[in-house]
Amino acid sequence: MRHEFRLADIGEGLEEAEIINWLVEVGDHVRRDQPLIEVMTDKSNAELPAPQAGIVTELGGKVGDMISVGELVAVITETEGTATTPVSESPTASALPQADPVPPAHASAPAPAPADTAPIAGSGSTQQRPKASPSTRRAAAEQGIDLSTVQGTGPGGRILLSDLDNAGSLSPATPTPATPTPATPTPATPAPVAPKTAAAPTSAAVEPATTGVVALRGIRRAVAKNMAQSWSEIPHIHAFQHIDAEPLLALRAGLRTKGGDVFDNVTPLTFFVAAVARAVAEQPQANASLNMADETITYHQMVNVGVAVASDQGLVVPVLHGADRMDFSALAVSLAQLVRGAREAALDRKYYTGGTVTITNFGSLGGEQALPLIRPPESMIIGFGSIAKRPFVADDAVVARSTMNTVIGADHRLLDGDITTAVINRIGSLLVDPLQLVL
Amino acid sequence: MVVGAISSRTELAIIGAGPGGYVAALRAADAGIDVTLIDRAELGGTCLNVGCIPSKALIELAQVRHGALSASAHGLTAQVSVDAETIAGHLQAVSRQLRRGVGSLLQDAGVTVIKGDANFARYDRLSIAADDSVQHLEFDNAIIATGSRPIGLPAFALDNRIVTSTGALSLTSVPQHMAVIGGGYIGVELGTAWAKLGSQVTIVEQGPHVLPNVAAELRQPVERRLEQLGVTVLPHTTAERPTEQGVQLAGGEHAMADIIVIAVGRRPNSDQTSIDSLNLDLNEQRQIVVDAQMRAKPGIYAIGDLTPGPALAHKASAEAEVAVHAITGRADSFAPAAIPEVIFSDPEIMSVGAPIGSGATYRFPHAASARARTIGESSGATYLVADEAGTVIGVHATGPHASELAGEATLAIEMAATIEDLAGTIHAHPTMSESLAEAAWLAFGHPLHIRR
DSSP states (O other), X not given: OEXXXXXXXXXXXXXXXXXXXXXXXXXXXXXXXXXXXXXEOSSOEEEEEOSSOEEEEEESOOTTOEEETTSEEEEEEOOTTTSSOOGGGSHXXXXXXXXXXXXXXXTTOSSOOHHHHOTTSOOOXXXXXXXXXXXXXXXXXXXXXXXXXXXXXXXXXXXXXXXXXXSOOHHXXXXXXXXXXXXXXXXXXXXXXXXXXXXXXXXXXXXXXXXXXXXXXXXXXXXXXXXXXXXXXXXXXXXXXXXXXXXXXXXXXXXXXXXXXXXXXXXXXXXHHHHHHHHHHXXXXXXXXXXXXXXXXXXXXXXXXXXXXXXXXXXXXXXXXXXXXXXXXXXXXXXXXXXXXXXXXXXXXGGGSOOXXXXXXXXXXXXXXXXXXXOTTOSEEEEEOOOEEEEEEETTEEEEEEEEEEEEEEETXXXXXXXXXXXXXXXXXXXXXXXXXXX | OOOSOEEEEEEEEEEOOSTTHHHHHHHHHHTTOOEEEEESSOTTHHXXXXXXXXXXXXXXXXXXXXHHHTOGGGTOOOOOOXXXXXXXXXXXXXXXXXXHHHHHHHHHHTOEEEESEEEEEETTEEEEEETTEEEEEEEEEEEEOOOEEEOOBTTBOOSSSEEOHHHHTSOSSOOSEEEEEOOSHHHHXXXXXXXHTTOEEEEEOSSSSSSTXXXXXXXXXXXXXXXXXXXXXXXXXXXXXXXXXXXXXXXXXXXXXXXXXXXXXXXXXXXXXXXXGGTOOBOTTSOBOOOTTOEEETTEEEOGGGSSSOOOHHHHHXXXXXXXXXXXXXXXXXXXXXXXXXXXXXXXXXXXXXXXXXXXXXXXXXXXXXXXXXXXXXXXXXXXXXXXXXXXXEEEEEETTGGGGHHHHHHHHHTTOBHHHHHTSOOOTTSTTHHHHHHXXXXXXXXXXXXX
């Protein structure tokens, strides 16, 4: 079957892209998600993955050509047997880093026979696995350290417990300012809560554009009280990460190109919400509220993700309830409906309550970095900066790459640096390998 | 008829009380979670009731007879009579004792145990059917640990004569002729045991040899032993259908059998428990795809034979710990350096980590092992596999008590021990574990008990 792969909008407002490099030739067999082409837009370089397996039968242009959104990138012809990818190459491999090779079916079995044939197949090569004892592994996991980034000093390159001290956990690399002053490097986000700037341009609707004194009312009043409480009561700690955004852009492009209606709703925010929900669900201590009045901590069952949205009424935070229990397509659809509803002020009140963690997407306003404030009684807020070309180290070279900053603000009364760092690191690892969020 | 279904709530529902499920229950209860453990059958699952445990008890008894009968050249002459009914009772008693132990551990831990058939009614609710009543159980998290079951052969409908491994562990008389269909480890273990108890055993294998996924070096001592025991191995052979006297084989051959054991493999129980209603991802082996925290979906975890990897009790138990850690918010992931695999063939086979030949491989023949000589079983060898840096990445052995080498071997791999670490560790004499140090010395070019 012939499948025309057309250029989709891979970034906000993309109209056309330049072909930088073809990664396949006519006649090549490609797997689904195998990178086909490298393109450059005014915002980023991106590799576009094959939307399906098959044989490349036509290329949409040559290197240097411009392709507009909607124009042909390539034609992939599906042949028999290419439609299904071998299991050993797909999710299992990434799900279990040390996955055992799937044993070949037992010769005399009429059906796949995992059990009887499994033993002694060899538990897999240990070559790529960082060498470290179980106790060192545990310590690394608890400190959010990726062992593959640690240089081992032990015999045979073994990573010792002491090697973790020098390892690149997040906090030393990106020091948190000692005083969380509202001033941030980016003029675009001067306020302590970045999304307030979101309210600024649109808040004209509720704040008369005249000089003089007006009553503090409505959403502005609620935000004022809420943020004052946050600022005065919550000792914030912040941690940052600077991550490669290209896998996310590429996957989003791939999902949209695939054409399923549900994926039309996918934006970078969809990935942010999914990553936050997953990361917080994995750290149940982080999904909590502190109640100083009766000195208790409430641990929440579900991760309810609030998303700061600029609406006609000002800054509002609709909540996606149970985001950790939704699969990606359901999340994409629900989130799109929620945000649309909030923008149009069409949501019932219940959609604004019960949040357990908030996301601020200040990057959509151009903000690079911010120190967002937590919305009490939540214990965390997670911010995402703009996706733009920045110097990035890849394969020991500094390259121009689409990257983004992420930030977490946590209530230090409840959470310490370890969990805070683990959550932002996990969000980073999910966004850098975003297929995990979709599968 | 269902009247007045009861509805209750639990923090963690675990379906399946085998070595995955009951370990998860104990660990979760230990962490202070309210746990409900559901199984439609006995506590302990396949392993404890109809798998690893009774089969090892059978193999031990069979070896007692075989050892007594084969020591006449060394001055020991014996007559051993076999009472299969008592043996079957003994196997059940061993399972029962362990099952009771598990039961009281669960009771002490405060785990609620429900005997019944669980089905997912929703993402957060099970319906549990037992004795004409149905109760609903809502949960915050669920661990699916329902394991696997033997694969059947359509032409061989099970009855008193055609049995699976379960039936082969409860025979009340020694069959004169036994046909084992499938030469995997289950078929070899059971075939060997019944041969030692006096049966004339035929193993029918479609592939070129028994133990299809075992390296030739490790397999060959077992193949020689099967031959010595008079076991007929028919490779490249397909069993077509049962006959009155045995099994009709493709190509016109016939194998005599009073008992036909079907041991062609096991399949995951992913088609039960209404798992399909959860829309989980299954791979081509019908195993549930999980992430490194054993999570199939938020709030839904799967462990053991249901998930990719070898179908082994100790893998299930290790995964249980990871799943509970994920639920309780501890940083953990299932990423073992290696999972040891043991086969209780004669002699035993142990295999862990990188395969023979995948790195520098050092072989210490048991002919040079004092312990192997005293046991009277010196046909096998111990193999050590190291990477370029000298780190131990694989250990394999065929020999007496080879299964007991799995501990040191797996620890060495998990700790990223080097061959120097093994060579520098004092090993007790005379034990089979010395073979690890001997192989390590060989790696240094300083073999001790074998010639250079």
